Amino acid sequence: MRKATIVLSLCAASAMLLAxxxxxxxxxxxxxxxxxxxxxxxxxxxIDGKQVGLYTIKNKKGMVVKITNYGARVEQILVPDRAGKLxxxxxxxxxxxxxxxxxxxxxxxxxxxxxRIANGTFSLDGTEYKLAINDLSTPPAPPRxxxxxxxxxxxxxxxxxxxQLSDSAVQMTILFKDGEEGFPGDLPVKVVYSVTxxxxxxxxxxxxxxxxxxxxxxxxxxxFNLSGDLGTSIEDHILTVPSDKVxxxxxxxxxxxxxxxxxxxxxxxxxxxxxxxxxKADYDLLKAGNGYDNHFVISMKQPTELGxxxxxxxxxxxxxxxxxxxxxxxxVYSGNFLEGKLPRDLGKGSTVYKFRxxxxxxxxRFPDSVNHSGFPTxxxxxGEWYSGKIVYKFSVDxxxxxxxx
Numbered sequence: 001m002r003k004a005t006i007v008l009s010l011c012a013a014s015a016m017l018l019a020x021x022x023x024x025x026x027x028x029x030x031x032x033x034x035x036x037x038x039x040x041x042x043x044x045x046x047i048d049g050k051q052v053g054l055y056t057i058k059n060k061k062g063m064v065v066k067i068t069n070y071g072a073r074v075e076q077i078l079v080p081d082r083a084g085k086l087x088x089x090x091x092x093x094x095x096x097x098x099x100x101x102x103x104x105x106x107x108x109x110x111x112x113x114x115x116r117i118a119n120g121t122f123s124l125d126g127t128e129y130k131l132a133i134n135d136l137s138t139p140p141a142p143p144r145x146x147x148x149x150x151x152x153x154x155x156x157x158x159x160x161x162x163x164q165l166s167d168s169a170v171q172m173t174i175l176f177k178d179g180e181e182g183f184p185g186d187l188p189v190k191v192v193y194s195v196t197x198x199x200x201x202x203x204x205x206x207x208x209x210x211x212x213x214x215x216x217x218x219x220x221x222x223x224f225n226l227s228g229d230l231g232t233s234i235e236d237h238i239l240t241v242p243s244d245k246v247x248x249x250x251x252x253x254x255x256x257x258x259x260x261x262x263x264x265x266x267x268x269x270x271x272x273x274x275x276x277x278x279x280k281a282d283y284d285l286l287k288a289g290n291g292y293d294n295h296f297v298i299s300m301k302q303p304t305e306l307g308x309x310x311x312x313x314x315x316x317x318x319x320x321x322x323x324x325x326x327x328x329x330x331x332v333y334s335g336n337f338l339e340g341k342l343p344r345d346l347g348k349g350s351t352v353y354k355f356r357x358x359x360x361x362x363x364x365r366f367p368d369s370v371n372h373s374g375f376p377t378x379x380x381x382x383g384e385w386y387s388g389k390i391v392y393k394f395s396v397d398x399x400x401x402x403x404x405x
Contacts, residue, residue: 064077065078067193070100071158076092091225109203114367115367165192186212239312246259246294308324318397329365363390
């Protein structure tokens with residue numbers, strides 16, 4: 001009996017001595033993530049009589065995307081770096097209240113009309129439509145008075161009806177009403193966000209002109225930083241865009257209706273080049289937006305299948321993003337209106353979103369297409385459908401290239 005007691009005492013003592021090492025081993029096995037865990041409870045709010053929440057979609061490889069139905073906004077994307085460590089590559093906010101006071105377009109699905117419409121007017125079958133003006137400049141900036149991203153509310157500042165379809169897909173629906181923001185016709189829209197086992201975030205959208213001829217132009221407006229450090233510069237990210245021409249724009253950032261060859265200009269990304277290499281060049285199309293805010297032509301015809309719009313890589317983490325879409329052009333935006341202003345630019349984990357700390361790649365049917373007959377059409381006749389797809393495909397480059405600015 002005495003021998004058994006001694007053995008038990010030794011076992012207990014050993015357990016006490018080993019306990020700290022067990023805790024240490026457990027901590028090594030489950031490292032603290034370097035990203036903020038977004039919580040649904042922090043996005044619960046009633047806005048305009050509708051319930052807002054946070055929806056999670058994921059695959060079996062560990063990729064996670066979190067989306068709020070307020071503006072159908074992507075708030076978080078978790079994907080691995082070259083070492084296999086998950087990181088957050090999408091700028092966003094921790095709570096719905098921060099979203100309400102934050103960057104207006106950050107993460108949002110954009111409709112009914114993406115990008116700018118010059119002077120907020122267009123004509124359709126002889127009828128002139130005057131739209132809500134929400135893109136105004138302040139001196140000393142050049143005068144600007146346009147409709148941007150669908151108007152004062154568009155789809156950015158409304159609550160979508162949401163339905164979780166599966167662990168990997170969520171559906172968001174909205175109805176743009178006849179006369180809303182000045183646009184004609186009812187336009188119901190269905191957007192499905194899904195994550196594939198190939199680490200792709202797929203945005204599929206379908207809309208139908210319910211009762212009148214109308215116009216539509218959709219895109220996604222996620223702000224990316226592939227480093228996973230969401231407040232750092234993206235100027236070292238290496239971008240490739242398979243385009244030989246870009247839209248000419250005025251100082252008010254609206255298309256003139258013609259195109260410019262990218263050869264020999266800062267707009268030439270046909271070969272991989274750091275975003276920051278030419279961003280400070282004395283070049284009119286860069287001065288207009290204080291950096292890249294330009295629409296690159298992928299095709300002059302409406303594509304019938306997915307095509308590559310852009311590829312971008314962060315040399316530090318090795319993360320690669322390819323953007324594929326069924327749209328004929330892509331807007332390259334280098335985060336020029338991120339200014340580190342509080343509280344607007346205070347993001348997840350108290351990260352300040354500073355100047356050029358995020359980039360956007362926005363496929364669409366060209367800005368201001370409604371006013372240029374030579375651009376891809378955005379008109380939809382009654383009963384016709386507008387369908388499209390954007391694919392954000394993530395991978396890693398395991399080499400360690402050095403980007404030269």
